[in-house]
Amino acid sequence: MLSTTRVKLSIMMFLQFFVWGAWYGQVTKYLETQLSATGIQQGAAFATFSIAMLIAPFFVGMIADRYFSAQKVLGILNLVGAAILYFLIQVNDADQFFWILLVYCFTFAPTLALTTSIAMQQMSSPEKEFPGIRVLGTVAWIVVTNIVGYYGFGDQVTIFQLSMYSALALGIFSFFLPDTPPKAEKSTSFSQILGLDAFKLFKDRSFAIFFLSSVLICIPLSFYYAMANPSLTDGGMQNVENKMSLGQASEVIFMLLIPLAYTRLGVKKMLIVGLIAWIVRFIGFGYGDGGPGEWMLYLAIILHGVCYDFFFVTGQIYTDNKAGEKIKSSAQGLISIATYGIGMGIGSYLSGFAKDMFTTGDTVNWTQFWLVPAGIAAAVLILFILFFTDKKVVLAQEDEVVTGSL
DSSP, X not given: OOHHHHHHHHHHXXXXXXXXXXXXXXXXXXXHHHSOOOHHHHHHHHTHHHHHHHHHHHHIIIIIHHHSOHHHXXXXXXXXXXXXXXXXXXXXXXXXXXXXXXXXXXXXXXXXXXXXXXHHTTXXXXXXXXXXXXXXXXXXXXXXXXXXHHHTOTTSTHHHHHHHHHHHHHHHHHTTSOOOOOOTTSOOOHHHHHTGGGGGGGGSHHHHHHHHHHHHHHHHHHHHHHHHHHHHHHTTOSSHHHHHHHXXXXXXXXXXXXXXXXXXXXXHHHHHHHHHHHHHHHHHHHHOOSSTTHHHHHHHHHTXXXXXXXXXXXXHHHHHHHHOTTTHHHHHHHHHIIIIIIIHHHHHHHHHHHHHHTEXXXXXXXXXXXXXXXHHHHHHHHHHHHHOOOOOEEEEETTEEEEEOO
């Protein structure tokens, strides 16, 4: 890969996650502070991303991949998204905010797949070259959340203004990215886009249990993304956004540890470690505070790397090994829709209901609130330990037999 191409792709990935990180972790606090939104309204607004994620694969698979150059689609989506954000920052009603944010997410969600596609199509060895470029996205998230935290505008409309200007910059920059023409020679069926080809994997009980566990664990994951910021703020922690960025820093560290852990522990033990970490972190959020118990909040934040990498990234590797070449893309697409779409969508709404349930007057009982996702994670852990087996299986796939070494 040319050095100029690498630089362009790195800038693209940085801006992509800068746009997202500016508002995603702060939106519920903004809604509560500026729009006096209820917990249900906050959860619903946070679910807009998951709703959009259900639609995004159709857009990318049926339109972007077939008819237009990916970098041009990325540019147009970001420019339209910037325009929608301009109108969003004028809104003062929580219900109206939901609909405009939903429309914006319809423009944003497809860009996650588009940036990955643009980057990988420029690479001769994606497994070696992509991580070095993708990590700029995590760096961007750390940078933008620290900017928000340092200047203290996590509950101000400035988070959307920052996202708007960043989207505008990425929209313009996208037209200068390497050309990524549509893959017209590859016919993608509707069932492949839906991930229906991967349904044959459910014949294996362990994969079915893993799939169900992935959907269920995304429910408490949404509790974290949606409500951690206001919870930590109420708990008395200062500079919340800065300190929450430690979660992304730990994500980078544990990402690098995955190859060693995968070799030493195997997939089942890694997934179990990830699930245990979820339980511990939610207990930390529930019982920690901004005083003597602040160490528990720090522990809960830093455990994000273990929680995310050891379950979701390891799960992607597991899915890749199980699926084989013919249905690899369908399997990953199915997992993405089920987790980021269905699982996190349910979790976003449920987190809003739970917040209202444990609110008396203007006070939220965050201890009881965080015990809900802790309980869900514990149930998933028990389900996983009892029914998931770590062994070699042979899957017949049309005219080939693929042996999955787990």
